[in-house]
Amino acid sequence: MKTKYLVLLISVAVLINPQLFAQKSKADRLFNRFEYAKAIPYYERLAQKQNKHEVYALTRLGDCHRLISNFEAAASYYEKLAVAGVNDASVYFNYGQVLRSMGKYDEAATQFQRYAVMNPEDQRGALFARYSTEVKTWAEPEYLYELFNAGTINSEYADFSPVYMNDGMVFTTDRMAQSGEKRYGWTMAYYLDLFFAQLKADEQSGIMVPGSPSVYSSRINQAYHDGPATFSSDFNTLYFTRVSRKAGELDSTRYYTNRLKLFSSNAEDGKWSDPVPFYLNSDAYSVGHPALSADGQTLYFASDMPGGFGGTDLYRVRRQGDGWGPAENLGATINSFGNEMFPYVYKDSVLYFSSDGHAGLGSLDIFRSETDGESWGKPENMKAPVNSPADDFGIVFHSNGTEGMLSSNRPGGKGQDDIYLFKVSERIPDSVLIAGLVRDKETMEVLRNATVFMLNTMNNEVLVLKTDENGKYTVKIKRGASLLFKGIKGGYYPDCINLELGAESKEAEIENRDLLLAKYKVDQIFVLENIYYDFDKWNIRPDAAVELNKVVTFLTENPDILVELGSHTDARGSFKYNERLSDRRAESAVEYIISRGIAKGRITANGYGEYKLVNKCADGINCSEEEHQQNRRTEIKISGDAATDDAGSQEPLNKYQAGQLLQLKDFDENFFKNCGGTGTGNELPIYTPKE
Secondary structure, three states: OHHHHHHHHHHHHHHHOHHHHHHHHHHHHHHHOOOHHHHHHHHHHHHHOOOOOHHHHHHHHHHHHHHOOOHHHHHHHHHHHHHHOOOOHHHHHHHHHHHHHOOOHHHHHHHHHHHHHHOOOOOHHHHHHHHHHHHHHOOOOOEEEEEEEOOOOOOOOOEEEEEEEOOEEEEEEOOOOOOOOOEEOOOOEEOOEEEEEEEEEOOOOOOEEEOOOEEOOOOOOOOOOEEEEEEOOOOOEEEEEEEEEEEOOOOOOOOEEEEEEEEEEEEEOOEEOOOEEOOOOOOOOOEEEEEEOOOOOEEEEEEOOOOOOOOEEEEEEEEEOOEEOOOEEOOOOOOOOOEEEEEEEEOOOEEEEEEOOOOOOOOOEEEEEEEOOOOEOOOEEOOOOOOOOOOEEEEEEOOOOOEEEEEEOOOOOOOOOEEEEEEEEEOOOOEEEEEEEEEEOOOOOEOOOOEEEEEEOOOOEEEEEEOOOOOEEEEEEEOOOEEEEEEEOOOEEOEEEEEEOOOOOOOOEEEOOOEEEEEOOOOOEEEEOOOOOOOOOOOOOHHHHHHHHHHHHHHHHOOOEEEEEEEOOOOOOOHHHHHHHHHHHHHHHHHHHHHOOOOHHHEEEEEOOOOOOOOOOOOOOOOOHHHHHHHOOEEEEEEEEOOOOOHHHHOHHHHOOOOOEEEHHHOOOOOOOOOOOOOOOOOOOOOEEOO
16 A cells, blocks of 8 residues: 555656656665665665755755764754654654664654654654663673774774684675676675684783784685674684575566575585585565674574564574584574674684663663573663763684774774774773671670761762761762761760772772770760960960860760769969869860750869879879879769650650761861761770779
8 A cells, every 4th residue: 555655656757757756766766776876876866856845855865974974964854854854753763763873862863752752652752762761871891891993994984893713713705806707786896705813912902913814715705795703712614694686576686585595515625515505594574683692502693584573583493413403593682673694603602692672872882681591681881981872793703801992983993993902901990889887896786776977088078977887887989989987876085097999999898897886874974175274373274265165065875864063273383273273174065065065964174173183293292284284184974864665755866867968067066077087996086084
């Protein structure tokens, strides 16, 4: 019915303008013969005439350029059609594909969404729109791949699908193999042939690099397309793709059906035998892109035979005696609604292939899947730089596993498709998983629901962590950070750890030293360092205010603790005078603390005068000013425990939620002070317990 409708349209065109019809007919004939490069000039002339075929010609121009991977030109034609608002859903899908192949993911998502609205029954619209959004958030691959253009063997034409062979490599190319060779109308390049290049070690890159290429075998290469190929592990058997042409039903003089077929050849006296066709070859569908397992018992290939999941699927056949068993589709885990092709199996356990149906960076992306011997795992996109927005395919690994080759038509190459060499090394993760425990320092029991504040001193950000039922906290942080961990729990003395994450460290996980929190006890005394008073004075000096602010922080963090603030004098003056002076000093300090928001009933003042000297400087002893200053001190003693069964409801740390990101300025200025050190568990705490 559709064909009949098109015939009617063409008949009308002949009556209106025979010249335009001839122009369109010629262009379409070339297009239908897959001679897209040849068809472009005819569609260009048709589009310039501003006639009723203009939209049709622009659409075909976009398609032609897309099919020969000229994405910039294709996008310009599709853009004109999209701006004009053409009612052809395929235009928006193909426009999205081209934009995706150019790395313009946001714009591509828009076009895929338009396609999804116009053609909601096709899942590809919504799916590719999602793919275009997700790829921007992908993390880096597990291993580091360094790519090098294999400049010596690449040409201005297509060079792709390399395979290792003895001390060299064989690849497929559409450069001219012999003088006078005809060109292929699809791209106006020459027909595909297999070429060979010797490999040698390169000191600079540390990998094997190819020398000058030459035609591989006149016995294998024929007048039409040959390649890609695969070899047995002993290099005595060769499987390769060959394209056959069969005259079509519409017009036996003009239209052809191009089918990929597999052939094999064995080495006999240093020469390849006459190629033998594969038993699954058919004039109704294609079978190509062979990949032989290392043990030679399984042959993988791509085919569009009936019964698949998409355009082309991946299949395998297993060796049975001198022949092969039935074709097995690799299943829905590997195959998608799109096209899966260019399989390669590494050490019989990892399948590499290219697909435009799974989530990828662009057109064809390279994926890997591991097998457990029976089934294949979910394909993993190999990400950049193995993949790019353009076509990436035909990957192989050297037997050493640390280098390999792949094909890509990404920008910056020498031709249509280029071969790239790569070396693999272990990637230093950008981030490190840090795990640690919070324990009771005396009993070593884990403390659940403790709060850990992680300060990143590089940006002054504070991340709140909470321990789980096992007293454990975890956090993932980028390398190169300088971190300080402070563990707190109500009723416990805090502990701190410093941790430096080296940018070059290869550690993926770090077990942090345990944070050891000592439980506060009644009558436990802490000496406040640097709480000094001028002689015969009780006013709070600026240096004393800094230390008293730490008491405020301590009482805020531990609302269930009652304390006594004790003040001591030196021995100069009478006992009674010093008692009164120390009482005034203690009361002055308590008033300061209460003024900072601490409840009056939680802290009491007591002056001890000169009754508890810390050195020899009693009455009648000649001492220096510094020695007398040591006795003019202030101490904090835990005088009681106000904890109740519902103390948890009073816990001030409950206001902090796990994962909460704060700034250093959100905390009291003393919160992280005197909290660093060597990681011994006793480094410079806010208060020093008195032994």
